Amino acid sequence: MFSRLIYRNAKRSRKENLIYFATLVTAVASFYIILSLGRQDVILFLKEFESDAIDKLLAYMPIVYLFALFLLFFLTLFANRYQLNRRGKEFGLYLMLGMRKERLVLQLVAEGIVTSVLALIGGILIGGFLAEIISLTVSKLVGQGIIGHQISLSISAIIMTVIGFLFIQSLALVILGGRLFHQEVHQLLYEQMDKIQDMGHLRGNIFHLLAGAVLLAIAYWLILYHFMDFGGLLLFVAFVLGCLGTIIFMRGFGRLLGILTSLSERKSTKGLRTFTLRQFQENIANKSASVAITSILITLSIILLADGASIFIGLENTFARSSSVYDFTVNGNDQEVEQFLTSEKMVPYVEDLNFLEIGHMKEQGERGENDMPLSLVDWSELREQLIMVLPDSYKEQFLSGEVQGYTISSENPEALNLLGTLEIDTKAPYLIPESSYNGLLKTIGEKPLNLQSDEMALYFNPDFMSMDNLDSFPVLDQILEVAEDNGKSLLHINDQAIYIRPFLPMKGLAADRSIEITSAFIVPDAMFKQLLNEETYASYWNFRIPQKLQDEQGLMLPMMESRDILKSSGFEFESYLQNFGRKLFYVVAGSYATLYMGFIFLIIACTVLALQFLTQMKQTGKRYVTLSMLGANRKQMKKSMHRQVMLTFLLPMSIASVSGAVGIKAMISFVMVNVDDQGQLYPVAFAFAALVIAILVIYGVAVTRSADHEIDKLRWKPDID
Amino acid sequence: MNKHGKLLEVQDIQKNYGKKNNITKALKGVSFDILPGEFLGIMGPSGSGKTTLLNCIATIIKPTSGRVLLNGKNISAFDSKDLADYRGSRIGYLFQDFALLDNLTGQENILLPLSIHGVDFAKAQTKLNELAGFLEIKDVLDKFPAQMSGGQKQRVAAARSLISDPDIVLADEPTGALDTRSAKMLMNKLEEIHKNSKRTILMVSHDPNATSFCSRILFIQDGVIFHELRRKHDESQEKFYERILQLLAQLGGGSANVL
Numbered sequence: 011m012f013s014r015l016i017y018r019n020a021k022r023s024r025k026e027n028l029i030y031f032a033t034l035v036t037a038v039a040s041f042y043i044i045l046s047l048g049r050q051d052v053i054l055f056l057k058e059f060e061s062d063a064i065d066k067l068l069a070y071m072p073i074v075y076l077f078a079l080f081l082l083f084f085l086t087l088f089a090n091r092y093q094l095n096r097r098g099k100e101f102g103l104y105l106m107l108g109m110r111k112e113r114l115v116l117q118l119v120a121e122g123i124v125t126s127v128l129a130l131i132g133g134i135l136i137g138g139f140l141a142e143i144i145s146l147t148v149s150k151l152v153g154q155g156i157i158g159h160q161i162s163l164s165i166s167a168i169i170m171t172v173i174g175f176l177f178i179q180s181l182a183l184v185i186l187g188g189r190l191f192h193q194e195v196h197q198l199l200y201e202q203m204d205k206i207q208d209m210g211h212l213r214g215n216i217f218h219l220l221a222g223a224v225l226l227a228i229a230y231w232l233i234l235y236h237f238m239d240f241g242g243l244l245l246f247v248a249f250v251l252g253c254l255g256t257i258i259f260m261r262g263f264g265r266l267l268g269i270l271t272s273l274s275e276r277k278s279t280k281g282l283r284t285f286t287l288r289q290f291q292e293n294i295a296n297k298s299a300s301v302a303i304t305s306i307l308i309t310l311s312i313i314l315l316a317d318g319a320s321i322f323i324g325l326e327n328t329f330a331r332s333s334s335v336y337d338f339t340v341n342g343n344d345q346e347v348e349q350f351l352t353s354e355k356m357v358p359y360v361e362d363l364n365f366l367e368i369g370h371m372k373e374q375g376e377r378g379e380n381d382m383p384l385s386l387v388d389w390s391e392l393r394e395q396l397i398m399v400l401p402d403s404y405k406e407q408f409l410s411g412e413v414q415g416y417t418i419s420s421e422n423p424e425a426l427n428l429l430g431t432l433e434i435d436t437k438a439p440y441l442i443p444e445s446s447y448n449g450l451l452k453t454i455g456e457k458p459l460n461l462q463s464d465e466m467a468l469y470f471n472p473d474f475m476s477m478d479n480l481d482s483f484p485v486l487d488q489i490l491e492v493a494e495d496n497g498k499s500l501l502h503i504n505d506q507a508i509y510i511r512p513f514l515p516m517k518g519l520a521a522d523r524s525i526e527i528t529s530a531f532i533v534p535d536a537m538f539k540q541l542l543n544e545e546t547y548a549s550y551w552n553f554r555i556p557q558k559l560q561d562e563q564g565l566m567l568p569m570m571e572s573r574d575i576l577k578s579s580g581f582e583f584e585s586y587l588q589n590f591g592r593k594l595f596y597v598v599a600g601s602y603a604t605l606y607m608g609f610i611f612l613i614i615a616c617t618v619l620a621l622q623f624l625t626q627m628k629q630t631g632k633r634y635v636t637l638s639m640l641g642a643n644r645k646q647m648k649k650s651m652h653r654q655v656m657l658t659f660l661l662p663m664s665i666a667s668v669s670g671a672v673g674i675k676a677m678i679s680f681v682m683v684n685v686d687d688q689g690q691l692y693p694v695a696f697a698f699a700a701l702v703i704a705i706l707v708i709y710g711v712a713v714t715r716s717a718d719h720e721i722d723k724l725r726w727k728p729d730i731d
Numbered sequence: 732m733n734k735h736g737k738l739l740e741v742q743d744i745q746k747n748y749g750k751k752n753n754i755t756k757a758l759k760g761v762s763f764d765i766l767p768g769e770f771l772g773i774m775g776p777s778g779s780g781k782t783t784l785l786n787c788i789a790t791i792i793k794p795t796s797g798r799v800l801l802n803g804k805n806i807s808a809f810d811s812k813d814l815a816d817y818r819g820s821r822i823g824y825l826f827q828d829f830a831l832l833d834n835l836t837g838q839e840n841i842l843l844p845l846s847i848h849g850v851d852f853a854k855a856q857t858k859l860n861e862l863a864g865f866l867e868i869k870d871v872l873d874k875f876p877a878q879m880s881g882g883q884k885q886r887v888a889a890a891r892s893l894i895s896d897p898d899i900v901l902a903d904e905p906t907g908a909l910d911t912r913s914a915k916m917l918m919n920k921l922e923e924i925h926k927n928s929k930r931t932i933l934m935v936s937h938d939p940n941a942t943s944f945c946s947r948i949l950f951i952q953d954g955v956i957f958h959e960l961r962r963k964h965d966e967s968q969e970k971f972y973e974r975i976l977q978l979l980a981q982l983g984g985g986s987a988n989v990l
Contacts (some may be wrong), residue, residue, distance in 0.1 A: 641819030
């Protein structure tokens with residue numbers, strides 16, 4: 011008998027309260043998705059190159075898990091509280107019939123277990139399905155066919171999901187059960203409502219509204235104009251101000267709605283307008299804090315989703331080769347490497363094999379004032395020329411000696427970046443023999459340099475110069491061109507006048523980004539030998555995967571194959587894959603985390619709004635009975651209710667939209683350097699905005715349907731026929 | 732009003748509850764008429780069918796057979812749309828638990844039937860002032876029900892039932908939740924309304940005190956009307972009250988036992 015009651019009640023909970031059950035299922039599914047991350051194709055793929063980083067990421071998973079546990083705990087707590095409130099009368103009846111409170115709480119726990127088990131089954135199925143879809147989609151987007159698909163089902167994830175969910179579910183029930191335990195039967199039988207319509211004073215409410223608006227405005231101002239000041243401290247201040255502002259604003263707004271209502275009464279009011287506004291006001295004014303919190307959650311979720319989306323756009327940049335030309339860099343004994351790379355098994359994978367030699371320039375024998383070795387390079391004339399073309403504001407700083415250090419940034423003028431780089435690098439510049447660079451030029455289809463014995467070229471690594479246009483330095487080229495036309499030398503090495511060749515095409519020197527060469531002097535081979543500091547000499551073999559092979563099989567597959575062959579050779583090597591993997595890792599880790607948090611916040615906000623509305627609806631159900639006695643038909647009441655739902659969702663949403671827009675604007679201008687093409691951002695931003703709205707609409711529709719159902723159930727007095 | 736001058740005609744109403752094998756007959760053929768301007772009371776013990784009768788007239792439940800004619804129109808056969816048009820505009824209600832919306836102010840509560848029926852209530856402003864003045868609720872118009880006393884709440888509810896000039900006001904135990912003083916005040920006001928503006932009122936009540944303000948009382952028991960009392964033309968309320976008590980005593984040993 012008792013067990014049947016438990017079973018039936020649990021069944022009724024699911025049937026009558028789809029939102030409650032759906033919330034539990036969502037909580038389970040989101041646990042599972044985060045826990046099964048380690049089994050995702052992309053992560054498995056990345057493990058091969060970036061095992062350290064992936065391990066580090068997976069080591070963070072317990073923290074993410076705990077955080078998700080913490081957030082989802084509130085979700086289940088809220089959902090369960092709503093569910094128990096709904097059933098207060100029923101519990102009161104059980105107690106009246108002589109059920110002991112211990113027994114009632116026990117029964118609730120038993121019901122909770124039945125519901126939880128079903129939520130777990132549903133949630134794990136849905137979570138597993140979603141994880142599978144995410145895995146497939148991402149590997150398709152990223153992997154270009156090389157990431158093999160594996161079923162992402164993870165037993166450990168299932169076990170952890172079950173443990174975590176049961177833990178928060180029972181914790182929530184214990185807390186709520188305890189509260190139930192201390193309630194009097196009367197309280198349960200006759201639902202308590204917040205009867206007091208405390209609307210405060212007009213002046214106080216206007217003050218709240220204004221104070222809230224001012225706090226929000228300050229927060230916006232801080233975020234838009236002082237985002238990075240004081241090491242991000244102001245960001246925190248802005249966040250706190252924004253939250254406070256939202257809460258105070260809501261408080262004032264909810265209560266002032268009353269005035270709005272009485273104003274609208276002066277004019278002719280048709281239908282249930284007054285009633286609708288009053289219901290809305292009650293919902294907002296009495297619960298302004300939780301409405302404000304949902305607004306803040308929606309704001310956060312908008313920003314996080316936009317951020318996740320922008321990282322995802324960065325995915326395309328991951329595939330863009332930017333300045334790098336070579337796919338592999340091998341080093342080791344020169345002859346052995348050459349022999350291996352030209353051997354039969356490697357030949358199909360090797361094209362444009364190039365031998366890169368590199369080393370620092372010698373320094374002068376004598377030492378300078380501060381005991382530092384003096385450079386052989388005298389570039390004072392070039393320096394002067396560069397300073398001349400600086401914008402005025404920088405020029406003054408430079409000439410007065412105010413400039414202490416340099417940052418290389420895309421926002422600086424080109425000449426300033428060049429000055430900064432050369433100032434550091436000319437002490438003992440890298441040297442590259444002309445023949446090595448000619449190999450690179452040949453690879454990209456350019457003519458060889460053919461330098462005279464008193465000629466050189468300046469090389470800057472495009473990857474480190476953060477420029478908009480990767481391979482041209484218009485300012486530098488102009489200076490060099492003028493000097494060439496006038497037959498003037500801008501640079502001396504070891505007191506010998508050297509002429510610099512303009513218009514050098516610049517590309518990445520090797521496949522491996524760890525060879526960090528910011529700038530170098532490209533000199534005739536003879537000069538290279540003469541000026542080289544032998545201790546710093548290094549040499550690498552670079553090659554590309556043949557274009558034909560790429561056309562046939564894509565880049566990744568032959569890359570993976572040649573990587574396996576190279577691995578067996580025992581030579582040290584680096585491939586473009588590492589670069590790719592590293593970038594991909596940041597994209598995947600970053601976008602997963604932000605998108606996940608974004609969705610969790612959104613779902614929590616929606617659930618809170620939905621359940622809050624339905625609780626009010628349930629508590630005030632009698633009002634609709636009264637309305638129907640006064641002649642309101644169901645259509646009118648449903649219309650009023652739909653309006654209430656819309657307003658309830660729109661109010662937090664509208665403030666969140668403004669705050670979210672401000673946040674996104676700030677992020678675009680301060681953080682998201684990875685979005686090169688802002689035009690790309692808009693479709694994605696719109697897509698995600700549409701997604702947020704779609705989720706809100708789904709919740710809104712679900713709430714509306716539940717509420718419609720409540721209205722359909724309304725009977726004035728029991729009409730048995 | 733129909734040609735016979737009757738406002739409400741209740742014709743042989745029967746109401747059965749339950750299914751085939753287990754039928755409870757709540758009303759076993761009740762017939763009576765209400766003339767315009769009458770203040771009719773219905774008294775009966777628990778389970779006598781008086782609430783069922785009122786609910787049938789109030790169009791909340793449909794009778795199993797029989798008709799309820801309001802101004803000659805069979806309102807017991809109306810569909811829900813026509814009913815909604817009648818409720819709150821042609822029929823006013825007054826309830827034991829007031830049924831005020833507690834998130835609306837007094838004034839908003841009173842005007843609610845008008846806005847539901849789409850009546851422009853700029854015109855109703857005079858009417859509102861008049862009613863509020865008469866029912867002594869002017870100072871609670873801007874208050875919420877939680878800030879009013881029980882008597883004030885019921886008088887606000889009375890104003891709401893009268894604002895749309897209904898043909899008939901149906902009152903279900905209107906004094907049931909009030910203390911003696913508030914109850915007396917409410918009944919005085921209702922009687923005055925009935926006398927001064929010839930308003931037709933149908934009231935169901937246990938309380939002989941309340942029904943002694945009526946002009947006629949029907950006694951109902953086991954689903955049939957079995958007695959009628961008429962207040963004589965110049966009979967005082969106190970006298971009428973004594974007559975009611977007398978009848979109740981004759982019928983079965985005191986009101987506490989029977990009614």
